[in-house]
Amino acid sequence: MFTANPTIVKQAKPIKSLSYSEAMELSHFGASVLYPPTVQPVMSKNIPLYIKNTFHPEDEGSFITNESINSEEVVKGISHIDNIALATLEGNGMIGILGVSKRLFSALSERQVNVILITQASSEHSICIAIDGDEVEKAERAIQDEFAYEISLGKIDPLHIKTKMSIVAIVGEEMKSHQGISGRMFSALGKDNVNIHAIAQGASERNISTVIDSKNVKKALNGLHAEFFQGHITKLNLFVVGVGNVGAKLLEQIEKQKAYLLNKLQLSIEVVGMANSKKMMFNKNGIDISANWKQNLIENGEELDLDLFHEYVKEMNLINSVFVDNTANADIAGLYASYLKESVGVVTCNKIAASSEYSVYAGLKKIAQEYNAPYLFETNVGAGLPIINTLNNLVQSGDQILKIQAVASGSLNFIFNSFVGDANFAKIVDEAGDLGFTEPDPRIDLSGVDVARKILILARESGAKMNLEDIENKSFLPKSSLEAVSIEDFKKTLIEEAAHFDAIKEKAAANNAELKYVAEFVGGKANVSLQEVDSKHPFSNLQGSDNIVLFFTERYPEYPLIIKGAGAGADVTASGIFADIIRIGKG
Known part of the structure; x- marks a missing residue:
C-alpha cells in the first residue's frame, strides 16, 4: 500500500506498517489494493497480513496487524474516490422535526443507493450525502418521492445535486492524539485554491474526508502529500514566458542553484512550461533546462497562443504554480488577473501592469490577496536591488515616507556616465542597447517614461494614489526625437541632434557637475528630469549602470536609508526575479 496513488503522486512511497483499521479506511476511500470483505476474516482472527508487490516480491511490502503500530507519520495515507455526486436536502421544515434522517436513508436503502459520506449542519437545516455518480437519478427519484409533500408546501427545498465531485481522505490511527491535523489539511487545500464542498470526520478521528471538485483531485493529492509526507519540501511549478535575454539567465540560475535550494531551503523548483515570442512548450514532470532547451523549444514547441497558454496552466492545475513574465509585453501583463484568480502566483519584471491605471494596480493587489496568490514585481524598480521589498517593510512597520529620490535607470546612468569628453551620444545609446541595459525600444528609457x-x-507602494500622467516629465530630448515614429527614425535624430546633446554635456562640464537622470516623489507629487549634481551629492560618482534610491522617512528624516547597486543587465534582473520566486517558495 502506498501513501497515495503513485500514478497521480510521483512522490508516493510504500507504507511499511499500518493497522487493519487504517487499511480498511484507505481501501474504503479508493485504495484498491485491498478489498474490505476479503480482509474481514483474517482481521477478526487477528492474523497479521503482508501485502507484497507481485512484480517485486523481494520488496518489504506493507505489514498489517490489528494492533496500532507507532510510527513517525501521524497520517498513514491519502486516498480518494472519483465520480461522486453530492446531494443536499435542506429546508426550514427540517429543523427540530424527528425522523427526517430515517426517512431519507430508508428511501435510499429501498432503491439500493449506497451512501458513502454523510454530513449534517448542527442547525438541522440540511443533510448532505455523497453517493456514486452513477446512482444520481435513482437517488433523486427516491428522495423527491419521499419528501414530495414537504416540497410541495415549501417546507423542504427541491433536492440540490452537484456532480463531478471526488472525495479525498487522510487516514491515520494516531491523528486523534495530535492537534492541528485538520488545520494543516484545510490550509494545504486552501493554499492551492481547492474549494471544499463538504467535510466529514468520524468519532474515531482516524479519517478526515472532504468533498472537492474532481478537476482539483491531482492538485489536492499532491498538495496534501507534500504537507504530510515530504519533509516539508516545497515544490514550485514555474510557467516562464520570455526566455530570451533575461529569461535565459533566469533558467541558468535556477539550474545552477537546484541542489542548494533543495538541501538548504527544502525548495524544489521545476520549469513545467515556457514560451518565447513564437513557441511554447509544456511538461508536467518538468522541462530539462540543463542543456538544449532552446533547441527543444524551437523544434518541439507549438505555436505561441497566450490564451491557450493560460488554458494549459489551468488544465495542468499543479500545486504552487507561478507564472513568470520576463517580457515588456502589454498583452501578457493584461493576463495577470486571470492567473491570480486561479491562485497562480505572478512574478514579473514587466512594469506595464504595476504602472498602468491605478484601478488596475489596486485591482491586481486585491485579487492577489483574495485568492492567496503572490504578486511580486521587485524587479520593476532597480532590477535585482531590494528596493520595493525594503519600502514595503518600512510602510508595514509603521514608518511614514516623506520623500523618495532616485537614479532609477541603469541604462540612463550608464549613458550619462559614458557621455563625457569626445564621446558621441548616439553611439553610447547603441552601446547601452548592445549590453542589454536599455529596453528593446530605447525611446522608453530616453524619453523618461x-x-x-x-x-x-x-x-503607489508608499500609499499614493497616482497615475502616470500625474508625474511631471521634464524631457531633455529635442522635439524631433520626441516625435520620431519608429526606433530607426529615433536613432537618426540622435545623430542629427548631436549639437543639442553636446551642449548639455558641455554645460555640465563647465559647472563641474555630473549629469544624472533623477526621479523624485515628495508631498504627494512626483517628477523626473535630467539634473546636474555636484561632487557632494549622494548621486555623485555613481558608476556604470548603478541605481541609487534615497528613502527619507520619519525614522530617517535627515540621513536617508540608501539602497545602491547595479540596476540594469540580464544577470541582475534575472537574480531579482529568482529572489521573488524563492520568496514565494519560503512562504
Whole structure:
C-alpha cells in the first residue's frame, strides 16, 4: 500500500506498517489494493497480513496487524474516490422535526443507493450525502418521492445535486492524539485554491474526508502529500514566458542553484512550461533546462497562443504554480488577473501592469490577496536591488515616507556616465542597447517614461494614489526625437541632434557637475528630469549602470536609508526575479 496513488503522486512511497483499521479506511476511500470483505476474516482472527508487490516480491511490502503500530507519520495515507455526486436536502421544515434522517436513508436503502459520506449542519437545516455518480437519478427519484409533500408546501427545498465531485481522505490511527491535523489539511487545500464542498470526520478521528471538485483531485493529492509526507519540501511549478535575454539567465540560475535550494531551503523548483515570442512548450514532470532547451523549444514547441497558454496552466492545475513574465509585453501583463484568480502566483519584471491605471494596480493587489496568490514585481524598480521589498517593510512597520529620490535607470546612468569628453551620444545609446541595459525600444528609457513608471510604482507602494500622467516629465530630448515614429527614425535624430546633446554635456562640464537622470516623489507629487549634481551629492560618482534610491522617512528624516547597486543587465534582473520566486517558495 502506498501513501497515495503513485500514478497521480510521483512522490508516493510504500507504507511499511499500518493497522487493519487504517487499511480498511484507505481501501474504503479508493485504495484498491485491498478489498474490505476479503480482509474481514483474517482481521477478526487477528492474523497479521503482508501485502507484497507481485512484480517485486523481494520488496518489504506493507505489514498489517490489528494492533496500532507507532510510527513517525501521524497520517498513514491519502486516498480518494472519483465520480461522486453530492446531494443536499435542506429546508426550514427540517429543523427540530424527528425522523427526517430515517426517512431519507430508508428511501435510499429501498432503491439500493449506497451512501458513502454523510454530513449534517448542527442547525438541522440540511443533510448532505455523497453517493456514486452513477446512482444520481435513482437517488433523486427516491428522495423527491419521499419528501414530495414537504416540497410541495415549501417546507423542504427541491433536492440540490452537484456532480463531478471526488472525495479525498487522510487516514491515520494516531491523528486523534495530535492537534492541528485538520488545520494543516484545510490550509494545504486552501493554499492551492481547492474549494471544499463538504467535510466529514468520524468519532474515531482516524479519517478526515472532504468533498472537492474532481478537476482539483491531482492538485489536492499532491498538495496534501507534500504537507504530510515530504519533509516539508516545497515544490514550485514555474510557467516562464520570455526566455530570451533575461529569461535565459533566469533558467541558468535556477539550474545552477537546484541542489542548494533543495538541501538548504527544502525548495524544489521545476520549469513545467515556457514560451518565447513564437513557441511554447509544456511538461508536467518538468522541462530539462540543463542543456538544449532552446533547441527543444524551437523544434518541439507549438505555436505561441497566450490564451491557450493560460488554458494549459489551468488544465495542468499543479500545486504552487507561478507564472513568470520576463517580457515588456502589454498583452501578457493584461493576463495577470486571470492567473491570480486561479491562485497562480505572478512574478514579473514587466512594469506595464504595476504602472498602468491605478484601478488596475489596486485591482491586481486585491485579487492577489483574495485568492492567496503572490504578486511580486521587485524587479520593476532597480532590477535585482531590494528596493520595493525594503519600502514595503518600512510602510508595514509603521514608518511614514516623506520623500523618495532616485537614479532609477541603469541604462540612463550608464549613458550619462559614458557621455563625457569626445564621446558621441548616439553611439553610447547603441552601446547601452548592445549590453542589454536599455529596453528593446530605447525611446522608453530616453524619453523618461521608464523612470516615470518606476517612481510611480514606488509612490503607489508608499500609499499614493497616482497615475502616470500625474508625474511631471521634464524631457531633455529635442522635439524631433520626441516625435520620431519608429526606433530607426529615433536613432537618426540622435545623430542629427548631436549639437543639442553636446551642449548639455558641455554645460555640465563647465559647472563641474555630473549629469544624472533623477526621479523624485515628495508631498504627494512626483517628477523626473535630467539634473546636474555636484561632487557632494549622494548621486555623485555613481558608476556604470548603478541605481541609487534615497528613502527619507520619519525614522530617517535627515540621513536617508540608501539602497545602491547595479540596476540594469540580464544577470541582475534575472537574480531579482529568482529572489521573488524563492520568496514565494519560503512562504
